[in-house]
Amino acid sequence: MATGEHFDAIIVGTGFGGAVMAYRLAEAGKRVCVLERGKSYPPHGFPRSPLRMKTNFWDPSQGLQGMFDVWSFKNIGAIVSSGLGGGSLIYANVLLRKDEHWFVKEDLARGGYENWPVTRTDLEPHYDRAEKMLGANPFPLEHAPYSSTAKTLAFKHAAAVKGLHWFLPPLAVAFSNPGEAPRPGEPIREQYPNLHGRTRLTCTLCGECDIGCNTGSKNSLDYNYLSEAKRLGAEIRVRSEVRSLAPHTRGYEVSYVVHQPEAEGRPTETQSLPLQRVTATQLILSAGALGSTYLLLKNKHSLPGMNQDALGRRFSGNGDLLTLAWRSMQEERGMSVPRILDASHGPVITSAIRVADALDGESGRGFYIQDAAYPEFVNWMVQLAEAPASLSRVLKFAWEWLAHRFGLNKDSDLSAELSELFGDCAPSANSVPMLGMGRDRPDGRMALDGDGKYLTLDWSLDLQDDFFQRMRDTMRAVADGMGADFKDAATLLLRRVITVHPLGGCAMSDNPSAGVVxxxxxxxxxxxxxxxxxxxxxxxxxPNPSLTIAALADRFADRLLAP
Ligand SMILES: Cc1cc2nc3c(=O)[nH]c(=O)nc-3n(C[C@H](O)[C@H](O)[C@H](O)COP(=O)(O)OP(=O)(O)OC[C@H]3O[C@@H](n4cnc5c(N)ncnc54)[C@H](O)[C@@H]3O)c2cc1C
Structure with a gap:
């Protein structure tokens, strides 16, 4: 069905690239249409029960219109998000600038892997703008109650013991209202109402950033760039998945389908959903590394001028590695006792360690390691998994209760006995995940399978072995500095990694023969x-890429809007 609507610009996707573009173009008075396949998530809109979590995945053909879009390729998996705000809905809020010396200019014709056509100096003003808009500020470790955050202190201690550079990175989290001391759970005062029209609270330290922040404490894109874009007139259409694009006499034509709420929970023939058509003078694809590459691969026959050989190349997982510091112990009065790390307390990431690169004058490829967290319910799952080991405590409690019931014990207060049932809670309280990321080699290649339907990725772990070995050695040292064991089963046993930072596919290049844009x-x-x-x-x-994606989009917007 043709709608005949025409816009100055259509933007596909509302992650860090799309949201910045939407705001900048709307601010400049352009008529903007934003198409986002996923739903909108106001405060308390993120699922928590097992029943609702079951449907919190993205596969509309199976009736799933939720947030997590999980991919499995040959040697690497990837997690991205579907929803208004893209990856910001599930990200861990870290906003770091790409290191000055890491804008590498290698000769691709001579076996080089990357050639950046921009520099840190080019991006500096855009980083400034994006940081301001996203409300970047470090975890307020100097203030109570944040100052007692166990995992942050343990990570800091481990870095000091091992001689590593530790710091508090800027986070897109509201810890306080402007000019006030940070305090958990305070209503946030906003200059303009956000697009959800709902009150947000300052960070409640619940560790749930990666499953969606139900208190609205994360400065996710729906609360800043997208709220502003909407206020300035951008038309935002959610549940609108773009299928095809082609040049048109008026610029570009885009076809999309609308996923109806009623279709949630039941398999749907999505291929036969009616197509909506819109045109625009300018079309901006911001569907993410997997999404935009897929759309261009799928529609490459309509785009004969594009460098089709470069399309899909330069994929990188940003060197992601997820490991665990397991069962931290510390010496106390000659005894080895569990060290409380309380991984679920705080935002998911609070602090970071930077390890330099040969480009900085050291040797090897550089990377970052960050402390991480998981939601509290994971702790309960870990405790339950340990239940068989606590049988003796259950029997002791049963004995105390029976003794009281039959008059053998006069103490009618069972509080202490109930508390004892929990044991020392060590399994859930003394481990912490660690996230590594850095300068892997971007030699992955995305393509479509033989039927032209599914995205494939050819990526090899072998090429990354020295990089991951250096990262693993440092993570092991950090775990050791916390008195913990180091666990990395996935890379060693399964020869697989999971990335939450998929990058590349439509690489920038000055020379049209070397890239897509x-x-x-x-x-x-x-x-x-x-x-x-x-x-x-x-x-x-x-480092975590979102701030660089936002800064680049801001730079692209400047050029697009230039007279
Ligand atoms: C658990 C987790 C933690 C993370 N933590 C951090 C962190 O702390 N710091 C950091 O910098 N990064 C982090 N990231 C990564 C970050 O989320 C991504 O790098 C970032 O969101 C990518 O931005 P983008 O604009 O490229 O695309 P995305 O944010 O992925 O946005 C793409 C959007 O396009 C939409 N879309 C896709 N296809 C279509 C289509 N056909 N039609 C319409 N819409 C479409 C998607 O639904 C999505 O909303 C994390 C990611 C995860 C999963």
Whole structure:
């Protein structure tokens, strides 16, 4: 069905690239249409019960219109998000700038892996703007009650013991209202109402950032860039999944389907959903590294000017590695006792360690390690899994209760006995996940399978062995510094990693023969068609990439709006 609607710009996707573009173009007075496949998540809209979590995945053909979009390729898995705000809904809020010396310029023709057509200096003003808009500030470790956050203190201690550089990275989390001391659970005062029209609270330290923040404490994109874009007139259409795109006499034409709420929970023939059509002078793809690359691969026949050989190349998992510091112990009065790390207390990431690169004058490829967290319910699951080991405590409690019941014990207060049932809670309280990321080699290649239906990824762990070995050695040292064992089963036993930072596929390049888009995000050979998201990275960002994606999009917007 043709709607005949025409806009100045259509933006596909509302992650860090799309949200920045939507705001910048709406602010400049452009008529903007934003198409986002996922739903909107107001405070308390994120599922928590097992029943609702079961449907919190993305596969509309199976009746799933939820947030987690999980991919499994040959040697690597990937997790991305579907929803208004993209990856910001489930990200861990860390906003770091790409290291100055890591904007590598290698000769691709001579076996090099990456060639960045932008520099840190180019991005500096855009980083400033994005940080301000996203409300970046470090975890307030100097203030109570944050100062007693066990995992942060243990991580800091371990770094000091092992001679590593530790710091508190900027986080997109509201810990306080402007000019006030940080305090958990305070209503946040906003200059303009957010697009959900709901009150947010300052961070309650619940460790649930990665499953959606129900208190609205994360400065996710729906509360800043997208709220502003909407206020300035952008038309935001959720549940709208783009299927195809093609050049049009008025610029570009986009076809999309609308996923109806009524279809949730039951398999649907999504291929036969009616197509909506809109046109725009400029089209900006911001569907993420996997999403934008997939859309361009699927529609490459309509885009003959594009460098089809470069499309899909330069994939990087940003060197992601998830491991565990397991069962931390400390010496106390000559005894080895569990060290409380309380991984669920605080935002998911609070602090970071940076390990330098050969480009900084050290040896090897550089990386970051960050403390992580999981939601509290995971602790209960761990405790339950340990239940058989606590049988003796259960029997002791049963004996005390029976003794009281039959008058053998006069003490009618069972509080202490109930408390004892928990044991020392060591399994759930003395382990902490660690996240590593850095400068892996971006040699992965995405393509479509033979039927042209599914996305494939050719990526090898072998090429990354020295990089991951160095990272693992450092993580082992950090775990040791916390008195914990180091666990990394997935990489060693399964020879697989999982990335939450997929990048590349539509790499930037100055030379049209070396990439898909130019240094301002415009597709080589197709004027007015832009890509603004993680797919344009010609290599790993190194640190968490969202701020760099936002800064690049801000730079692209400057060029797009230039007279
Ligand atoms: C658990 C987790 C923790 C993370 N923590 C951090 C962190 O602390 N710091 C950091 O910098 N990064 C973090 N990240 C990574 C970060 O979320 C991503 O790098 C970032 O969101 C990528 O931005 P983007 O604009 O490229 O795309 P995305 O944010 O992925 O946005 C793409 C959007 O496009 C939509 N879309 C896709 N296809 C279509 C289509 N066909 N039609 C319409 N819409 C479509 C998607 O639904 C999505 O909303 C984390 C990620 C995860 C999963």
């Amino acid at each position: 130019n240094a301002y995000g415009e597709v080589h050979g197709h004027k007015g068609l832009y890509v603004a998201d993680g797919s344009v990275m010609p290599g790993p960002v190194g």
